[in-house]
Amino acid sequence: MKRALAGAVLAFGALASPAWAENQVVTGLDVGLKWDKEAVSIQPGETVTWTFPGTQQAHHVAGNGSEPADPAWASFNSPLGVPAPDASFTFATPGVYRYVCTVHSSSMVGTVYVGTAVTPPALLPPNQQPFENQDASPVTLEKVDEDKAKPRLTSVSVRRASGHAVRVRFRVDEESTVQVRLTRGGRTIKTATVEGTGTRSVTVRGARPGRYRVELRATDIAGNRSPLKRTTITVR
Amino acid sequence: MTPQQPPFGAGSNRRDFMRNGFSSLALVCTFAAQSSLKGAEITRSTAPTSAGRRFKAATPFTPFSRDLPIPPTLSPVSTRQGVDVYAMDIQEGLTEILPGFETPIYGYEGIYPGPTIRARKGRPTIVRQTNKLSFDSNVHLHGGYVPSAHDGHPMDVILPGKSFDYTYPNDQDAAYLWYHDHAHGRTAHTLYYGLVGSYLLSDDREEELGLPTDPEFDIPLTIADHAFNKDGSFRYSENVDLGFRGDTILVNGAVSPRMAVKRRLYRLRLLNASNARSYTLKLGNGRTLLQVASDGGLLEQPVLRSTVLIHPAERIELLVDFRGFRPGSEIVLQNIDGESAGTRNVLRFDVERGGGAEEFKVPRGRMRTIEKLPAPNASRRWDLSLATASGVQWRIADRGYDPERIDVRPRLGTSELWQWHNPSNRIHPMHLHGMLFRIVERSSGVIHPADRSWKDTVGVLAGETVTVQPWFVPYTGRYVFHCHALEHGDKAMMLQLEVER
Numbered sequence: 001m002k003r004a005l006a007g008a009v010l011a012f013g014a015l016a017s018p019a020w021a022e023n024q025v026v027t028g029l030d031v032g033l034k035w036d037k038e039a040v041s042i043q044p045g046e047t048v049t050w051t052f053p054g055t056q057q058a059h060h061v062a063g064n065g066s067e068p069a070d071p072a073w074a075s076f077n078s079p080l081g082v083p084a085p086d087a088s089f090t091f092a093t094p095g096v097y098r099y100v101c102t103v104h105s106s107s108m109v110g111t112v113y114v115g116t117a118v119t120p121p122a123l124l125p126p127n128q129q130p131f132e133n134q135d136a137s138p139v140t141l142e143k144v145d146e147d148k149a150k151p152r153l154t155s156v157s158v159r160r161a162s163g164h165a166v167r168v169r170f171r172v173d174e175e176s177t178v179q180v181r182l183t184r185g186g187r188t189i190k191t192a193t194v195e196g197t198g199t200r201s202v203t204v205r206g207a208r209p210g211r212y213r214v215e216l217r218a219t220d221i222a223g224n225r226s227p228l229k230r231t232t233i234t235v236r
Numbered sequence: 237m238t239p240q241q242p243p244f245g246a247g248s249n250r251r252d253f254m255r256n257g258f259s260s261l262a263l264v265c266t267f268a269a270q271s272s273l274k275g276a277e278i279t280r281s282t283a284p285t286s287a288g289r290r291f292k293a294a295t296p297f298t299p300f301s302r303d304l305p306i307p308p309t310l311s312p313v314s315t316r317q318g319v320d321v322y323a324m325d326i327q328e329g330l331t332e333i334l335p336g337f338e339t340p341i342y343g344y345e346g347i348y349p350g351p352t353i354r355a356r357k358g359r360p361t362i363v364r365q366t367n368k369l370s371f372d373s374n375v376h377l378h379g380g381y382v383p384s385a386h387d388g389h390p391m392d393v394i395l396p397g398k399s400f401d402y403t404y405p406n407d408q409d410a411a412y413l414w415y416h417d418h419a420h421g422r423t424a425h426t427l428y429y430g431l432v433g434s435y436l437l438s439d440d441r442e443e444e445l446g447l448p449t450d451p452e453f454d455i456p457l458t459i460a461d462h463a464f465n466k467d468g469s470f471r472y473s474e475n476v477d478l479g480f481r482g483d484t485i486l487v488n489g490a491v492s493p494r495m496a497v498k499r500r501l502y503r504l505r506l507l508n509a510s511n512a513r514s515y516t517l518k519l520g521n522g523r524t525l526l527q528v529a530s531d532g533g534l535l536e537q538p539v540l541r542s543t544v545l546i547h548p549a550e551r552i553e554l555l556v557d558f559r560g561f562r563p564g565s566e567i568v569l570q571n572i573d574g575e576s577a578g579t580r581n582v583l584r585f586d587v588e589r590g591g592g593a594e595e596f597k598v599p600r601g602r603m604r605t606i607e608k609l610p611a612p613n614a615s616r617r618w619d620l621s622l623a624t625a626s627g628v629q630w631r632i633a634d635r636g637y638d639p640e641r642i643d644v645r646p647r648l649g650t651s652e653l654w655q656w657h658n659p660s661n662r663i664h665p666m667h668l669h670g671m672l673f674r675i676v677e678r679s680s681g682v683i684h685p686a687d688r689s690w691k692d693t694v695g696v697l698a699g700e701t702v703t704v705q706p707w708f709v710p711y712t713g714r715y716v717f718h719c720h721a722l723e724h725g726d727k728a729m730m731l732q733l734e735v736e737r
């Protein structure tokens with residue numbers, strides 16, 4: 001019993017002690033969803049430990065690739081967790097071993113070189129290198145000019161036209177819908193609508209002879225309404 | 237070419253693509269030169285043309301540099317006997333997303349997003365889809381009442397070189413439907429690379445209400461996050477847990493674009509076509525947004541919102557009134573959940589001249605009456621969880637997808653209560669094919685008024701339990717229900733139901 005305990009302490013010490021620095025620790029990172037080391041190099045008999053301190057995403061580590069030099073590596077598969085528990089593997093057989101977090105299998109990949117020469121990572125072609133969006137242009141959420149001004153109706157003139165018609169001219173200072181109404185005794189007899197801006201005119205036809213009140217009001221695109229403009233005309 | 241490779245990723249096309257890649261790199265240099273010229277004030281673009289803005293853009297990711305692209309509306313190839321027949325090719329394509337770069341995509345008609353179909357209630361359409369890709373594909377009309385054989389079930393595929401005539405009865409109320417690839421196990425890849433399009437179904441009711449239906453003012457906005465490689469190609473990285481996250485938001489295939497608007501009433505139809513990202517959208521400094529419709533069409537009444545949360549595959553229709561703003565006004569639609577500038581900036585509205593008489597109206601009061609559902613005759617609980625027993629897999633009720641197994645057999649015309657129980661720490665947008673449901677209870681609080689109409693997808697939040705009531709109409713047959721975080725659905729968060737007579 002005592003001997004077993006001593007052995008366990010020794011094993012623990014081997015992991016923690018810098019004197020045994022050939023053992024390697026690989027850390028899984030949420031940022032970039034990658035390992036802090038994409039390649040580690042050890043001697044046969046040494047151990048690699050994968051850790052996931054403080055991660056918010058589900059990770060783990062597993063052996064990747066077919067027919068590894070050590071068949072045990074093929075079934076190496078640590079449990080998933082947030083954060084995942086540490087996992088270790090002692091590599092006895094020289095060879096090249098790939099590891100992966102299967103949750104993030106396109107970015108969280110790496111290689112353990114056991115007693116073999118490290119192959120420098122190949123320079124990736126442009127279609128595999130990230131083109132990161134690092135835009136930080138200042139953005140103004142709103143630059144608005146709200147239209148709360150009433151449209152202005154000016155130069156209103158009314159004259160008789162031939163055929164029981166009334167010709168109304170006016171000027172409006174912004175794009176508006178102008179409604180012209182002919183009323184008599186409080187009742188609306190005729191209406192006409194004109195859209196536009198600047199000087200406009202409209203002819204209201206078919207009014208019977210008599211004296212009419214003429215009312216104009218402009219409504220702009222925003223829905224602001226001008227004060228009512230009034231005048232009178234006698235149709236003959 | 238294996239389907240898990242990007243478009244143009246292999247074979248004889250690869251060399252062409254690489255050539256494009258290198259010319260694009262040459263353009264990066266040109267870009268830098270242009271920027272420095274601009275810095276020295278030597279050049280000044282006076283006309284506010286798209287090219288001018290692009291010229292001034294500091295990087296290909298500068299927001300609001302490009303005009304919002306509007307996918308073309310597809311014209312029928314025949315309109316005989318009250319049926320509109322359309323034809324589309326599912327094919328590879330090249331598109332310019334980052335100015336000066338070509339991005340290889342898969343696309344309906346080779347474009348991203350695919351062409352828009354505008355259909356009419358009561359008038360069936362047939363869409364002949366021809367698969368010109370080198371692997372199986374199929375088409376799911378998301379949100380549609382579609383007979384099982386035409387629904388785009390994961391196992392019903394169009395082989396390379398073959399065609400299939402999808403028949404859509406359009407016998408349902410107006411709604412923003414969308415079509416996308418649904419071949420088994422690869423939607424995260426195929427939708428990401430572009431197999432997405434809008435299908436706008438209209439009816440008399442929305443016209444009575446005076447909602448904008450003119451394509452100039454009725455605009456589908458397909459929102460999706462993406463990432464890029466140095467040659468301009470889409471960059472995809474697997475994330476089975478969270479789902480894919482990109483650092484750039486595309487709207488209709490352009491990086492955070494600008495949309496020139498007249499002083500008019502606009503109907504903005506938002507589709508979250510992202511693999512797995514949810515958005516909380518806010519207009520300007522928090523201007524109110526009027527939501528009129530969700531997945532299954534009109535709400536019972538318009539709902540005023542200060543922010544809009546939209547999960548993958550959900551649709552939200554907003555009416556935005558630009559009449560009160562003078563030309564020159566600019567208002568940004570932001571994703572306040574974004575973790576970077578690139579994922580916050582969605583779209584900027586630039587008010588331009590033009591407006592005048594508005595023929596469309598802002599509806600007030602009741603727009604629609606939702607049919608009463610039959611009393612539920614069963615109650616089911618679906619636990620949503622991540623399993624690691626046989627590789628990393630998401631599960632529903634501890635099951636992964638098995639096309640040979642039917643998980644539920646409801647009777648046609650009945651309804652049930654389905655409880656989505658999500659103890660995981662991820663959002664699961666749960667989607668039911670071929671049918672609609674209503675949300676009846678949420679453990680996280682009251683059901684938002686905007687979520688009380690017909691739905692086909694509900695975002696079940698982390699730790700939340702959401703009870704929905706599906707109505708098993710109008711067709712019998714085999715359908716699927718699944719998580720629409722595409723990495724989850726592909727890795728096997730999908731079950732099957734068979735509606736029986």
